Amino acid sequence: xxxxxxxQFRKNRLSVFSSxxxxxxxxxxxxxxxxxxxKPVVCNYKGRIYFPVFRSYLVNLQAARWQDxxxxxxxxTLNYDWSVFPPIPYLPENIDKNNLHSTSPFSQQPVKxxxxxxxxxxxxxxxDILSAMIHGTRIAILVGLISMVIAGFIGVxxxxxxxxxxxxxxxxxxxxxFSAAVFVPLSFFYGFxxxxxxxxxSISESLTGFILQVLVSLVISAFVLFxxxxxxxxxxxxxxxxxxxxxxxxxxxxxxxxxxxSIPTLFLIISIVAVAKPSLFLVMAIIGLTTWTGxxxxxxxxxLKIRNLDYIEAAQALGYSEKRILLKHAIPNxxxxxxxxxxxxxxxxxxIESTLSFLGIGVPPETLTWGSLLSxxxxxxxxxxxxxxxxxAIFITxxxxxxxxxxxxDALDPRLRKES
Amino acid sequence: MINYTIKRLLYxxxxxxxxxxxxxxxxxxxxxDPVEAILSSGAGEGQRSDKMAQEKAYNEVRxxxxxxxxxxxxxxxxxxxxxxxxxxxxALHRANLERMAFSFGNWKRVSDYYSALKKTDAxxxxxQCQDTCSIKNVSSARYLVSELYNxxxxxxxxxxxxxxxxxxGKSKETKHLVPAWSQLNSSYSLVLTDQKVYRRxxxxxxxxxxxxxxxxxxxxxxxxxxxxxxxxxRPVSTLxxxxxxxxxxxxxASMILSYLIAIPLGVxxxxxxDSLKDKTITSGLFMLYSLxxxxxxxxxxxxxxxxxxxxxxxxxxxxxxxxSLPFGEWLPKMAIRLILxxxxxxxxxxxxxxxxxxxxxxxxxxxxxxxxARAKGLDEKKVVWNHxxxxxxxxxxxxxxxxxxxxxxxxxxxxxxxxxxGMGKLSLEAITARNYPVIFTVMMFTAILTLTGNLIADILxxxxxxxxxxNTKPGK
Numbered sequence: 001x002x003x004x005x006x007x008q009f010r011k012n013r014l015s016v017f018s019s020x021x022x023x024x025x026x027x028x029x030x031x032x033x034x035x036x037x038x039k040p041v042v043c044n045y046k047g048r049i050y051f052p053v054f055r056s057y058l059v060n061l062q063a064a065r066w067q068d069x070x071x072x073x074x075x076x077t078l079n080y081d082w083s084v085f086p087p088i089p090y091l092p093e094n095i096d097k098n099n100l101h102s103t104s105p106f107s108q109q110p111v112k113x114x115x116x117x118x119x120x121x122x123x124x125x126x127x128d129i130l131s132a133m134i135h136g137t138r139i140a141i142l143v144g145l146i147s148m149v150i151a152g153f154i155g156v157x158x159x160x161x162x163x164x165x166x167x168x169x170x171x172x173x174x175x176x177x178f179s180a181a182v183f184v185p186l187s188f189f190y191g192f193x194x195x196x197x198x199x200x201x202s203i204s205e206s207l208t209g210f211i212l213q214v215l216v217s218l219v220i221s222a223f224v225l226f227x228x229x230x231x232x233x234x235x236x237x238x239x240x241x242x243x244x245x246x247x248x249x250x251x252x253x254x255x256x257x258x259x260x261x262s263i264p265t266l267f268l269i270i271s272i273v274a275v276a277k278p279s280l281f282l283v284m285a286i287i288g289l290t291t292w293t294g295x296x297x298x299x300x301x302x303x304l305k306i307r308n309l310d311y312i313e314a315a316q317a318l319g320y321s322e323k324r325i326l327l328k329h330a331i332p333n334x335x336x337x338x339x340x341x342x343x344x345x346x347x348x349x350x351x352i353e354s355t356l357s358f359l360g361i362g363v364p365p366e367t368l369t370w371g372s373l374l375s376x377x378x379x380x381x382x383x384x385x386x387x388x389x390x391x392x393a394i395f396i397t398x399x400x401x402x403x404x405x406x407x408x409x410d411a412l413d414p415r416l417r418k419e420s
Numbered sequence: 421m422i423n424y425t426i427k428r429l430l431y432x433x434x435x436x437x438x439x440x441x442x443x444x445x446x447x448x449x450x451x452x453d454p455v456e457a458i459l460s461s462g463a464g465e466g467q468r469s470d471k472m473a474q475e476k477a478y479n480e481v482r483x484x485x486x487x488x489x490x491x492x493x494x495x496x497x498x499x500x501x502x503x504x505x506x507x508x509x510x511a512l513h514r515a516n517l518e519r520m521a522f523s524f525g526n527w528k529r530v531s532d533y534y535s536a537l538k539k540t541d542a543x544x545x546x547x548q549c550q551d552t553c554s555i556k557n558v559s560s561a562r563y564l565v566s567e568l569y570n571x572x573x574x575x576x577x578x579x580x581x582x583x584x585x586x587x588x589g590k591s592k593e594t595k596h597l598v599p600a601w602s603q604l605n606s607s608y609s610l611v612l613t614d615q616k617v618y619r620r621x622x623x624x625x626x627x628x629x630x631x632x633x634x635x636x637x638x639x640x641x642x643x644x645x646x647x648x649x650x651x652x653x654r655p656v657s658t659l660x661x662x663x664x665x666x667x668x669x670x671x672x673a674s675m676i677l678s679y680l681i682a683i684p685l686g687v688x689x690x691x692x693x694d695s696l697k698d699k700t701i702t703s704g705l706f707m708l709y710s711l712x713x714x715x716x717x718x719x720x721x722x723x724x725x726x727x728x729x730x731x732x733x734x735x736x737x738x739x740x741x742x743x744s745l746p747f748g749e750w751l752p753k754m755a756i757r758l759i760l761x762x763x764x765x766x767x768x769x770x771x772x773x774x775x776x777x778x779x780x781x782x783x784x785x786x787x788x789x790x791x792x793a794r795a796k797g798l799d800e801k802k803v804v805w806n807h808x809x810x811x812x813x814x815x816x817x818x819x820x821x822x823x824x825x826x827x828x829x830x831x832x833x834x835x836x837x838x839x840x841x842g843m844g845k846l847s848l849e850a851i852t853a854r855n856y857p858v859i860f861t862v863m864m865f866t867a868i869l870t871l872t873g874n875l876i877a878d879i880l881x882x883x884x885x886x887x888x889x890x891n892t893k894p895g896k
Binding site: 185186189190193194196197258259263264266267268270271272274275347351354355358359360361371374377378382384387388391392394395398399402 | 496498623707712721828851856
């Protein structure tokens, strides 16, 4: 099955190109610090060999400190015995005082040597564009991946519950229903509502403390839920509570999804982001929380098909629990089409993020992204390179992910190819 | 059919309710104090002497905005919650009192303590320092009182009250303030002795009825009262009505344009499938489809609107032609100004519609009746335009309603870049100015427009294809 899909995928030259391009982008995003950095990768300074780029990771993790020579050093002017600089010797936040006010990539640049050249020019403040583009790749990829991890998690969960149980498969006793109606709010009440001030105080102190307190809250909630579960089971044995009722899982979840899809996403994101403090993670979280319905719909359709297959019936006949069948047998087989939705989702997440940073909302102003670089072009219309390069990066990334998505869907269902 | 329409209409309402709820939740969590924002236009910072007058003005504005009402119809909390806490005007005091009520478990005692504290504060503010009194003592006493408003744990409150008592007892002039202090002290010791901590672990459900902020906001919204813009104190409704025309007119114009171009393109590329023409059109449209419109708009502005390259079009910063010009002069000026925005607004939906048109045509062209038409010797042109085209037109026309929301969403970026005074630009300006009433009104409006678009689309689809019913599910 997988081999057939891969073979089909490889037949399409465009999708092969796009998957290679995506791989290259991932590498650039991973190695951004080694491709564009003010620090040398390796250097020999006063007779000793240092690895400043690696060291900077440790320093950021607070696992190490800079050697005394390098504390607040200007990396470019140090007197190295020998040094290996990254191909682009600038960080996005570095300011080249000799090339302020948007230097064109083709103009004479007052730089020491060719390797200090700004290949894509500089902006008004003297930031190197190419370096900002390389580090922007990392942000774009991160936004796409993290928001789709969030969306994928919710979408797979909701979609598979709706698809697997449908409207008729989930039967629970009245006792369980009542106890769920009481204990689910109670678990939230004891886990989070009464611990509100504890959680609030811990978040202002330290992140680890906050995470610990959240874990405590989760344990309390789980405990309350467990009590409710046991009580519900016991209550289910009492005759008048033992009547089993159907829960229309699919109906409830599908209506919920329909309501969510009719909310205009971009406006929702813009208004949330307008109210909250600018942060990249918030943008990712909101994109993830508002775009999961597409994945859920794929998952639901797939599970509606799978749940009627023979092997699921066989598993039921063997007496496996619903949980085991769903998690171990049904969901893994339905995941492949989700990748199509993920590919399109990454494209639209990157597009939304760059739109937001282009408009200057949501993303902190000091973070240089493709979108914010492009918006600088509006202030200095003569700097064509500010408009061309970042915009092209957004365009090609979005296109490549869309192509990959189309290639995947063609490969998964070759029938579609013939129709269109 | 009618059944479906009615069901779909009924379904419109809960969605609208959810959207209004989401908007409301975001709006009440917006940082900043709306009362301050409204008041800030008036006189500058008041002096300490007119503190009472200031507070009164504050409370009046707060009341007129309905902020002294509970937030929602009901709330779920614990027994220490007080159902009248929203009457306290100062947000910091309110948060602190809520926390005190939570940690001591007895709202009545805490509110007694608060009123004693307020009395002490009033007495201290009214106190005029004579020559003999130490101004330092009085100001540190005032500082202690102001600190007490923000303290919730028993040790720091106790310490502050003791220090306050010592300060007031020091000099003769402040002696007459001591009774107020001792009342404060005794009310605080009642808070301490009469603790009911267990109550915070008992869940409670409060019902407030229709006099709440959400109800008030929603009913006013339906009546067309959207509040007052913080920035220029004009009603939001006038701001909206002056800008919605631009957005609607441009979106409609762009949609008509994209249909006029997209349909022939789709038909041509479908009828000459796999020819060079088809391949160019299809790949060109795919490119257009994934071109971010804000990039294209920026490129157009950089290269064609003044700057160092071509100045074929006026720059986006220029003034709009005034309406007082004679129509013959106004029209060309306006037209040249709108060409670039319309291009950016149009090409995305053009690509989308065209792709759909091609797909629909291909399906139809593969059907039996087309083969029959060809078999009876009709020429290809007639087959394509008279038979296939007509049949594939309807589904594409119904796309109108789902493309329309896209066009509205496009307004954000394009109005921003070309400075068109429409809804998108209005709300972006409101966002930078933190002018919340405008933001949330625009958000509600766009949501309603989008929902209406979806509604019309669904009903049109159902008319076009009577097999659709409300419970049709994909994948079944």
